[in-house]
Amino acid sequence: MAELYKRLKCQQNFVVAYCPWINGSVERANRDILQVLRTMILEYHIAHQDWMYLVSLIQANMNHSPVASSASRVPLEVCTGLPRPSSAYALYLPGQESRNMSITSTSIESALAQLRMSIEGMHRAVTDKREKITLLKQRKSRNAEEINFSVGDYVLRSRVDERRHNKLLVTWIGPYVITRAESHSFRVRHLVTGSEQDVHAYWLKFYADNALDVTDELLEHVAAQEIVLKVNKLVDYRCNAEIQCYELLVSWCGLESIENSW
Structure with a gap:
């Protein structure tokens, strides 16, 4: 590969989109998995060299356990729509008959609960990091502005008019009062006519808060804008x-x- 890069005069970089191990999250989860394996080996009297046959039981238990981020539903139910199975599992060891296993031991349940918390914490940290990166990119963007409107605030709405040389002239009109807030748009009401319309946050500019005194002069100004x-x-x-x-x-x-x- 090095000779190929040299001939093509290029450089190869490995970019990993999801790498939670950079902050030690996976190492902490692996320690909890080892603790679960040790506890199950002691409870079920299994040889240490047969630990790999317990991994599928741990994985099945994690996939069949309710998750708070999924509205207390199990991952199997969310992904496949199948009902939640029972907590009884079968363990297959080489040279032995299958054994019905039921994870009801207090020590095993405690270790599994700690493992679930570690995995949820790992995913929560990754989600928070992604949200912070997204907000940072939006703030660095030249045209990105933080939306700080709320219901009851008075805003100006931009109106695009055609002018000479086929250019567009943006005119700020209003104020309007915000009656409803959506994720990316707001519903504003005209102070004179009372008509409402949905406007994207990009086309709104803050004018005053809900303590604004709407005088007759202000209403005359608003009415004169759209004659x-x-x-x-x-x-x-x-x-x-x-x-x-x-x-x-x-x-x-x-x-x-x-x-x-x-």
Whole structure:
């Protein structure tokens, strides 16, 4: 392989996606497994060299034990949908008849309980580490912002309008009040019309908390943001050489002629 890397002028790196052994978690779990094996060998009067035949019993007991992270259901039931089997197992040793085993000994149950706690702690540590790495990457991202809105807060909503040169202009309008919080979006209510809509958190900006005093001036400001005017007539037109486009002079219904706009 070294000669192949040299000829191809490349370098090989082994990347392990799931490696809990780097912090000693697997070593701690293995110590508990050894303790379970020693206890079972003493309880069942088995030779030490036959320890490998007990591994399947330990594995079966772990797969048939309720797990707190799975709503107190056994892994076998979650993965296959099969009902939970009994706690009676059969032990097969070379040169001997099968023996029915029932793990009811207090010492064995105690050792198995410690093993379950070690395995759950190992997986919990890996899950916490992954969540921390994900949050760290999000914070380092240029556009990532921490969502800190709650129900009752007042926020501004971005509205995208088309402008000249086919560019988009983002305008912040509002404020709106948050009525419901989802995982990635929020339901906001218009202060004047009372209409509600779901908006992604990316398009919201914090304005004030629930202690905001909604005055008449604020309501007038909100109402003026979304006024829709009706066209009365087209008064004139002109050619705009800068944008190479024609513009229309519009007369609006209900407004004076001095308020005509291009």
